[in-house]
Amino acid sequence: MGIKIIGTGSYAPEKILTNHDLEKIVDTSDEWIRTRTGISERHIAAPDEAASDMATHACRNAMEMAGVSPDEVDLIILATISGDKPFPSTACFLQRKLEAFNATCFDIQAACSGFIYGIEVAEAMISKQDSKYRRALVLGVEKITYLTNWEDRNTCVLFGDGAGAVVVEKSEEGNSGSRVLGSALFSNGTYTDILDVPAGGSAKPIDEEVLANKEQFIQMEGKEVFKLAVNAMVGACKEVLDKASVTSKDIRWLIPHQANKRIISAVGKRLDLTEKNVYINVDKYGNTSAASVAIALDELVRSGQVERDELILLTAFGAGLTWGAALLRW
Numbered sequence: 059m060g061i062k063i064i065g066t067g068s069y070a071p072e073k074i075l076t077n078h079d080l081e082k083i084v085d086t087s088d089e090w091i092r093t094r095t096g097i098s099e100r101h102i103a104a105p106d107e108a109a110s111d112m113a114t115h116a117c118r119n120a121m122e123m124a125g126v127s128p129d130e131v132d133l134i135i136l137a138t139i140s141g142d143k144p145f146p147s148t149a150c151f152l153q154r155k156l157e158a159f160n161a162t163c164f165d166i167q168a169a170c171s172g173f174i175y176g177i178e179v180a181e182a183m184i185s186k187q188d189s190k191y192r193r194a195l196v197l198g199v200e201k202i203t204y205l206t207n208w209e210d211r212n213t214c215v216l217f218g219d220g221a222g223a224v225v226v227e228k229s230e231e232g233n234s235g236s237r238v239l240g241s242a243l244f245s246n247g248t249y250t251d252i253l254d255v256p257a258g259g260s261a262k263p264i265d266e267e268v269l270a271n272k273e274q275f276i277q278m279e280g281k282e283v284f285k286l287a288v289n290a291m292v293g294a295c296k297e298v299l300d301k302a303s304v305t306s307k308d309i310r311w312l313i314p315h316q317a318n319k320r321i322i323s324a325v326g327k328r329l330d331l332t333e334k335n336v337y338i339n340v341d342k343y344g345n346t347s348a349a350s351v352a353i354a355l356d357e358l359v360r361s362g363q364v365e366r367d368e369l370i371l372l373t374a375f376g377a378g379l380t381w382g383a384a385l386l387r388w
């Protein structure tokens with residue numbers, strides 16, 4: 059028993075912020091951003107546009123492709139670090155907007171790896187013997203720019219908003235046909251402090267000092283994160299490939315988390331993949347955290363660049379640290 063993806067969808071807010079726009083806000087340049095990250099522009103959600111609004115668009119697109127109506131969805135697993143409110147879950151806000159009232163709904167918090175975590179959780183819940191779940195929406199969504207310090211050039215040039223979703227369904231085809239072939243998830247809490255929002259939770263509630271120090275926003279030790287990211291994603295990919303008894307030569311597409319083109323290229327090279335096997339759209343979206351892999355998957359599918367039975371390897375890395383990989387047969 060397993061699951062297969064039967065629809066994909068994504069959404070990016072209308073407003074685009076280019077590198078040239080950022081040159082007017084902080085001491086940076088289009089040249090620095092493009093050469094160090096590969097990013098040219100990113101989408102920014104409107105002030106009144108919540109994570110659940112973006113998620114609603116992405117999920118409707120995915121459900122339309124899958125031919126699934128809201129009342130046929132019985133599980134919503136939403137990955138985010140920038141949800142509508144501290145609670146209730148953004149998945150519940152999404153449920154209301156979609157009118158998917160038969161679904162059990164919850165959020166996952168695994169930062170940029172959240173979507174891949176969601177795939178494994180959905181598979182476990184749907185594949186369980188006598189499971190009541192058949193069909194799930196799994197999605198990543200971020201309004202991460204509300205956590206961005208627009209005075210910090212180290213981070214504000216990196217992030218963008220958006221949502222990506224898939225509809226997954228119990229696979230009845232045994233070992234053949236479209237399905238999730240395997241996944242592996244990892245965490246290492248030793249590094250909680252190299253990429254975080256220092257305040258705004260129970261450890262450090264927001265007060266005047268926090269606001270003065272801008273500790274309610276993302277801070278990152280970029281170089282340290284960079285070094286760890288490449289090794290971690292390569293390791294996760296190799297584990298998933300080994301378990302499925304395939305090699306990277308069998309992979310049609312690698313879709314890595316879109317944080318930095320240099321990281322993506324390094325992961326591709328270490329896996330012996332050529333450029334034409336590695337999907338990159340970080341130039342247009344920046345780092346959309348939990349949404350990035352799902353947005354890229356949707357773009358790839360809708361552009362007709364993937365054929366039935368081809369293998370797609372997803373991998374991500376993010377704060378926590380968290381990382382993982384998932385292998386799909388399309």
Ligand code: UT7
Nearest residue numbers: 086087090094170211212215280281283284287317318376
């Ligand atoms: O999604 C979760 C995972 N996140 C990631 O994977 C991000 C990982 N890290 C990275 O992508 C890269 O480390 C960054 C893009 C964040 C930074 O690139 P880097 O090559 O590691 O640069 P750096 O931080 O070492 O900075 C090099 C220089 C510094 O100046 P000095 O000290 O050498 O004079 C920075 O102050 O570049 C400077 N700098 C900038 N200059 C212009 C940093 N940010 C900027 C900027 N514009 N926006």
